[in-house]
Amino acid sequence: MLALSRKKGESIILNNDIELTILEVKGDQVKVGVNAPKSVPVYRKEVYLQIQQENREAAAEHARQSLRSLLGAE
Amino acid sequence: MKFVTKLFGEVDIDESKMLTFEEGIIGYPFLHHFFMIYDAEQEKRSEISWMQSVEEPAFALPVINPLVIEPSYNPSVEDELLSQLGDCGEEGFLVLSTLRVPPDITQMTINLRAPLIINPQTRKCRQIIIEDEHYSVRFPAYDVLKKRGEKEGE
Numbered sequence: 001m002l003a004l005s006r007k008k009g010e011s012i013i014l015n016n017d018i019e020l021t022i023l024e025v026k027g028d029q030v031k032v033g034v035n036a037p038k039s040v041p042v043y044r045k046e047v048y049l050q051i052q053q054e055n056r057e058a059a060a061e062h063a064r065q066s067l068r069s070l071l072g073a074e
Numbered sequence: 075m076k077f078v079t080k081l082f083g084e085v086d087i088d089e090s091k092m093l094t095f096e097e098g099i100i101g102y103p104f105l106h107h108f109f110m111i112y113d114a115e116q117e118k119r120s121e122i123s124w125m126q127s128v129e130e131p132a133f134a135l136p137v138i139n140p141l142v143i144e145p146s147y148n149p150s151v152e153d154e155l156l157s158q159l160g161d162c163g164e165e166g167f168l169v170l171s172t173l174r175v176p177p178d179i180t181q182m183t184i185n186l187r188a189p190l191i192i193n194p195q196t197r198k199c200r201q202i203i204i205e206d207e208h209y210s211v212r213f214p215a216y217d218v219l220k221k222r223g224e225k226e227g228e
Contacts, residue, residue, distance in 0.1 A: 037154070038152050038153075038154030038155065039154045039155060039157055039158060041155060041202060041203070043203055047203060048100060048101070048203070049101075050211055051100045051101065051185070051187065051188040051201075051203055051211065052100055052101025052102075053101075054172065054174060054185050054188065054211055054212075055099055055100060055101050055102060055135065055172060055188075055201075056101065057174045057176075058135045058136060058172040058173060058174050058175075058185070059133050059134060059135050060174075060175070060176075061080070061081065061132070062175075062177060063136055063173070063174075063175035064081050064113070064124075064134075064136075066175045066176075066177065066179045066182075067120075067122060067136060067173075067175055067179075068113070069179065070179050070182075070216075070219060070220065070223065
């Protein structure tokens, strides 16, 4: 992983059109500003991981059998 | 095109009906292409269909129109997030939600936070996360589906 040191007010540019700015540093919390085109989704990682987990569980193999019993297809 | 899936065996699919997720689905950036499969062994066509991955034969997601479960579902989405899907014309986008079906089926939930948005014209799709946290990742789905099933059986 690339590690860059930044001070408050300094930025990082990604891919020409995304800018991450350090807005505030308070103890162990950092406020980051994200300036990106609106077509670029920006997510907190914990939310992203939650949806990944949900997609994984939705694809579970036993789902079809369970659904068939609910829908009365036996 | 013949295609072998893990859940449904060999299926015959029409390549013109393939759905494309340019950046994959969330957490699975390598799954770009899917087909809708309707479980044909069932006598009546269910409201639940399956989105089968082309790249991964064992990966299929049960999906449903979220309005079936939550009639007031109407999340707001930035237009720009959907611009890459192309113009959908007057028909509008199609919205589907994934179902999580645990072994205890009464605990079944629908993911209202991360819908699959489909442009029926271009067949380009994107899974997005709704910013409004009131839309639950695990909204109960069992009771509604059970009641609908009973009604149909009468």
